[in-house]
Amino acid sequence: MNIWKISLSNIFHKPLYALLSVLSLSISIGLLLGIQQLDASIKYQFENSLGDVDMVLGAKGSPLQLVLASVLHMDNPTGNISLAEAEKITKNPLIKKAVPISYGDNYQGFRILGSNEEFAGLYEAELAEGREPSKSMEVTLGSTVAEETDLKIGDTFMSSHGLTENTVEVHNHPLTVVGIYKPTYKVIDKLIVTRLESIWDVHEHGENHHEEDEQQAGDEHHDEVEPQEEHNEEAHVSTAPHQEEGHHHEESDKEITAMLVSFRNVMGMLTMPRRINKETNMQAALPNYELERLFNFTGVGVRAVSWIAYIILAISCVTIFISLFKMVRERAFDLALMRTYGASNFQLLRIVAYEGFLLVFVSLLVGVLLSQVGLHFAFSAFKSGYNQDILLKLPYTQMVKTVLLILVMVGIAILLAILPILKMNVSKILSNEK
Amino acid sequence: MIQTHNLSFQHAPTLETLRFPDLLLEREENLLILGKSGIGKTTLLHLLAGLLQPKTGTVNLDNIALHSLSAKKRDRFVGQHIGVVFQKNYAIRSLDVMQNLEARLFFAGLKSKRERLHDLLEQLNLAAHKNKKIHQLSEGQLQRLGIALAVVHQPQVILADEPTSSLDDENCEVVMQLLLEQAEQQNANLVVITHDARVKPLFQNQIIL
Known part of the structure; x- marks a missing residue:
């Protein structure tokens, strides 16, 4: 007892x-x-997903949308901006790194994101195997993508148009897997990373093809080709208004979806966004600030x-x-x-x-x-x-x-x-x- | 041996002080304290059991003054040396018969020997019910468990408060026999407080309050 x-x-x-x-x-x-x-x-x-991104530069619209779309890759983008103009702004001593990104396609629902060799660095992503893409039509997979799609190095696949999975509009340009990243628990795990050129190339050809169609089918083109993809239409690089003119190869006309920026110090974060929003036809959004706002709503x-x-x-x-x-x-x-x-x-x-x-x-x-x-x-x-x-x-x-x-x-x-x-x-x- | 001297008690400052006659019981002597209801019989029993602090006077048990011990020591001392049969035969309701006996010994700081507990239950005709909860026992079984709980730790003094008041003649006799038997077996003083005249013939020493 x-x-x-x-x-x-x-x-x-x-x-x-x-x-x-x-x-x-x-x-x-x-x-x-x-x-x-x-x-x-x-x-x-x-x-955690934000990685090293302090500011994102994109087309005018909702700053929250811009952050969700271009940083967290959860929403559709606000539009496109000119690479040349974006580069002009980001050539500033306050800026440590400015990484252009461009997207519009997916493979099995995973976004294919065109960028340059600095993108992985934003998320401290290291290669598990293979290498980073070095030329057009080469891709490196995020760890989740590799796991869920079962793609291996050397495999090729066709991307689908738009940001959600569909089998209706498949581009006929095969992308080749050249590397796979280690898991980072950041947003890059769910991305297929390629060069900006891949995105441009795929959509240039697509554009030409569209133009031919357009000549034949006239005004009904859009209803025919993209009946169910109204949202993604905006997202698509090729549908941006001035690309329809067709001057694709001139560097000055290259378009990107957004520019991810990391600053050298806080000064940049305090001064640059206001100036950009005031003086250019682009907008700058601060991911941390926008997320804080979002949390306040959901909070x-x-x-x-x-x-x-x-x-x-x-x-x-x-x-x-x-x-x-x-x-x-x-x-x-x-x-x-x-x-x-x-x-x-x-x-x-x-x-x-x-x-x-x-x-x-x-x-x-x-x-x-x-x-x-x-x-x-x-x-x-x-x-x-x-x-x-x-x-x-x-x-x-x-x-x-x-x-x-x-x-x-x-x-x-x-x-x-x-x-x-x-x-x-x-x-x-x-x-x-x- | 139990001895009281000049014992008095006051329930509240405005109430009359109760005074009790001096008692002296040698070893193995029994005592019957008779008195009408409300005259302070239970108060006297609680004073003897160390449950109440007297206004004046002393209670000595084997020459140890009960009320000069610290509260904690007194609890332990009373738990070890005194057994009380209460008016209603209270036992711990969440425990079964055997566990009650074990808890009784545990709180007194004594070890329980299963054979001894079993023997005691056998003597009191409770062995068959040792795993029953309290609410499963009949009135008579409860009465006998009350006695078992008062003697299981082999006390020097067994105090019984109206043990027979709710019993018919036959059961009155049985219960008193058991109490006297147990007191004799344990070489303990038995002090019974009652207004029940049926008990009178069983005691040589009697006082009336």
């Missing part, structure tokens, strides 16, 4: 109380941990759920308090009896406190389990929904903080419930003829 045994017997003596306490506490713990972990994981995923939901979780936590603390308090009252006879057996006040406190902490411990376990199972489902939903798998990362400090908060609140509830034991009048309880 020992204190633990008695505490356990007490719990099993009133299983319904125990079950209700565990249920409400574990739901609130699960909800709190789950929502915090989800929030932190999403933020981490986004912020309302997170905050609301957090508050609900805190309220449930408070309620479950009260539930624990009430059930322990009731237990102390209802078992006053038992506790008084234990005193006549020679138990000290401290032993009685321990019996009830252990009982409370056993319930809390079980609730914590169930709560953590609930949050992990819940997140697992939430994440698999995200994965299939956005083709954007979110890194499951446990923010331990946050978790420890939350668990501590729970323990403190529950500790107070338990303490308040067991204090009456100290003032218990054994004689009165035992002589009370009930």
Whole structure:
């Protein structure tokens, strides 16, 4: 016989109380941990994806769209800009690196992104095998792409037009895999990286082809060729208005989707975006700032759920308090009896406190389990929904903080419930003829 | 040996002070304390059991002054040397019969020997019920468990508070026989406090409050 045994017997003596306490506490713990972990994981995923990109330069439009499209590769781009003009602006001592990117095609839903040899450096991506693309129509795969498409070095594939998977419009220019990157847990994992020239070449030929069509089919061309791809039309390099004129090979007319910029110091971030937005027909957006704004929008939901979780936590603390308090009252006879057996006040406190902490411990376990199972489902939903798998990362400090908060609140509830034991009048309880 | 001197108690400052006669019991002597309801019988028993602090006076158990011990020491001392049969036969409700006996010894800081516990339950005709929860026991079984809990730790003094008040004549006799038997076996003083006249013939020493 020992204190633990008695505490356990007490719990099993009133299983319904125990079950209700565990249920409400574990739901609130699960909800709190789950929502915090989800929030932190999403933020981490986004912020980590930014890599070294401090500013993005693109066509006028929504800055958030520009960031989502050209930095996180989740949305359609705002339009195209002239490479020459962009280079003029980014030849500035404040700028450490300016990497042009251009895209418009995909392979099995993975975006094919044209850039130069500096792109991988933005994400500190290293090669797992092979090499970086050195000429047109060569590609290096992000690790996720390699895994999911089963493409190997030396394989060739045809890209599809637009940013979403389709089999209707396939370009007839084979791309050759020359390398595969190591996993970075950044956005590059989900990209197929090639040279800018590949994008230009594919769409030049496409353009010529289109022009021939146009001569034959006249005005109906667009409805015929791209009936279901209205969004991607904008995204497509070849459909930008002045390329339709057909001067493709002159360097001054080359177009890109955006320019990713990293600054040497904060000064650039403070002065350049404003100047660009004011003086040019391009826009500059700061990914960190835009994401912060985005989190502020979505944060309302997170905050609301957090508050609900805190309220449930408070309620479950009260539930624990009430059930322990009731237990102390209802078992006053038992506790008084234990005193006549020679138990000290401290032993009685321990019996009830252990009982409370056993319930809390079980609730914590169930709560953590609930949050992990819940997140697992939430994440698999995200994965299939956005083709954007979110890194499951446990923010331990946050978790420890939350668990501590729970323990403190529950500790107070338990303490308040067991204090009456100290003032218990054994004689009165035992002589009370009930 | 149990001895009281000049014992008095006051429940609240505004209430009348209860005064109790001095008692002296040598080893193995039994005592019946008779009195009407409300005269302070239970108070006296609780004073003897160290559950109440007297206003004046002392209770000596084997020459140890009960109320001069620290609260913690007194709890332990009382737990080891005194056994109380309460008016209603309370046992710990979340434990079964055997566990109750083990808990009784555990809180007194004593080791439990399973054979001895088994023997005791056998004597009190409870062996068949040793794994039953308290609420599964009949009134008579509860009464006998109350006695078992009062004697399992081989105390020097067994105090019984109205042990027979709710019993019919037959059970009254059975319970008193068991109490006297156990007290004799353990060489303990048995002090019974009651208003039940049926018990009178069983005791040589009697006082009336």
